[in-house]
Amino acid sequence: MTTASPNTIRGVVIMAAWLLAASAALGAGRDDGVRRIPLAVGGNLVRGREVAWDGREVYLPMDALGALGLSARLSSRGDVATVSVASGERVRVAVARPLGQPMLPLSELAAAASVKYRITKDGCSILPIIRRVQVQGLRVAVTTALPIHAEVRPAEGGKAVTILLPGAALGGPLVPMQHADSNGVIRNVAIRSGDDGVRLMVEAKLPVRARVEPGTDPCDAVIVLEAAHEEKGAPQPVPAVQSAPVGAQSTGVQPGPLQNPERVDAGQPPTASPERPASGALENASAAATNTPAGAASAAPPAPKSSAQFAGIEVIRDNDAHIQVRIHVRGQTEAKASMQWQPWRLVVDLPGAVCQTTDTEWPVNHPLLSAVRTVVEGNGLLRVIADLTRVVGYRIHKESDGDWVVDLGLPRNAGRRLSEATVVIDPGHGGPSATGCWCVLDGRKVYEKDITLAVALKLRDLLTEAGANVLMTRTADVDVPLHSRPVLANENSASVFVSIHVDEMPGSSRPSGTTAYYHFDDAASRALAQSIVEHIAAVSGLPNRGARSDRTLYQNGLAVLRGSAVPATLVELAFLSNPYDRKKLLDPGFQRLAARAIADGIRAYLEGTPGSDTAFPVPLPSTLQRQP
């Protein structure tokens, strides 16, 4: 046997030293940047539980999963965890060890638990998603993914109630909402998401007051409205603020927040914590609203910072087709604009802006705008409402001095009679090779191209009867090149271009409803899309997925919209993969209804709202009247 030479020994020693140094450096380098941060669920701090944050991902300790209503089992090798969801579904998730102990990435748990999360300087806030809103009579039932608090606040002189769900989030722009107010007291229910949670705005036709009652499920809250009957002409006062935890049991136990997640079994509601005041979330909200340091120091999702002062509104009339609304703001605040229908109005939310003026309404005398007013909602949300006379195109931008400027304009080609307009209808797909999506019915395939053509032909008849000049990209089952479709509209200087399609999501029957797309951020096309989708949703009985930019689909947008020089929209009527939607799509009666709604939407875009200053006072032909 040979013995090692001194050089060999020296070499091995150097190699070993290098390996040790390298491993130490690598080990130290991995822990760099990983830090423990507090965890809050539904706006409430989970004491004794911290999560790891490496700058990109949040890692949850296995024993903190109860806070999300989850439980998990580690594989024998310890590299994979099988996570059980309350619904019984199981998800396999790779295990990470950023701090040495097994942890799971929150990004992969969030969807399973129906929550969103947000990282702030104060920690990680988990936001339960609103699963459903049900309006039954004068009861508004809200179901969330995890138990949270609900608060009610009066607004607009008692004729509206804001239901605040601090620490909650929306899963998307659409919340499953059932509305069956047989009493006719509730005018409208709108839902908005903000930095501090979710707000439900319930507008009533008469003064109401509200209280929160526990639901049958820990994740339910029921808000009961009562008409504040006028006695001797004076409405009864609405209570200032009421609060109750979603999930308060009828036994009188105050369960509420997630203080003891280690005691929570999967799928079970968390137990009560005697340490926590029942109004914790409310305290956070109130503190933030009054701009006290307590609100900022909380681990709850940050309330809007009150660093901006709202000084008033200036309305600058340019001409009858354009008007500018300047919202004078000093300081930093974000603005979110959205258009609402019935009646048309543009709502600009300025979270955290503090009113420096006592004015709440600014007189406007303009064909597009009847009034601008402000409403201060709970928790520092300032809402600017522009009451419109019709659907308009709008753009919003921020000036260097902090002002937000909203440009409102008559959309391109609008302000004319439908009977004077040229409308190009594009039934999607066509021909033997471009069938679009399909389904099997009674053993035979039903193609998207046939449904779109059926609706388009009905729409053509309605518009022609109303006197419009209608051009079709196809009237039979023929192949039409994609890029030539908008050319027909461009070459004929059409007023609008409407492409009709059907959506689908194979493998999932859940997505449902109508979507209208517009190209990128074209304001006129957005107005057209909004007008059509609102008219369809009003009569179809399907969810309204709203008007969306085609940028949310494709990098280049939709080809027929991209190529259109005239206001254009692509309407996805419904989902062929959803049984309820499919039944409607294949029903000729529904096809007629959808065609009539599209025609109404086009007319509203071109002519404006009947009776308004900008509307042409021509009665609707009987064929375009909505059926009762």
Place this chain on the structure above:
Amino acid sequence: MRRAFVVLLVLVAVAAGVFVATRRPKHGRGGSGYSGNGVVRIPRARVSGNEVDLQSTPVRIGQKGDAILLALEAVLQAKPEPGQPRIFPPGVRVLSVRVEDGVAKINMSDEFNQLRQSGDTTEALAQRALIQTLAQFPQVRSMLVLVGGKPFESEHTDWTEPIPVRGESALGAPQ
């Protein structure tokens, strides 16, 4: 004595190697660049409420072979989670992929054409899944999808020009 010393040193070296190997993260972090560790994030479709979006999970593709090809194969063949939709047509494969001047030219098998018979939601998810996968490779700036050597012709959007893979994070969230 010397032999024992050598054995000890070898054992130390092996232990150091094992230490390094076991400290390697088992979970790919974040969604940024591919670090060469054989793990990429693969997007899958997930339905939440009435919305469909992509959610990425780390998948080990190994370190042997072309990482871009392996990543694309992984996203095409990714099995959907129970109850969740599949994005790509069954059986679709990557025949070849090469990167020229930052453009990843991906030649797909004929099955990719079945996307022509899908709705906008499905086709959009497919495009975004490819983009998100390729965005992990810094050398790729855009992608061009071919089927049988010719640009894929969609019934909804234009795939015939290279599609940028940067800035995809701005996509997807409904306005």
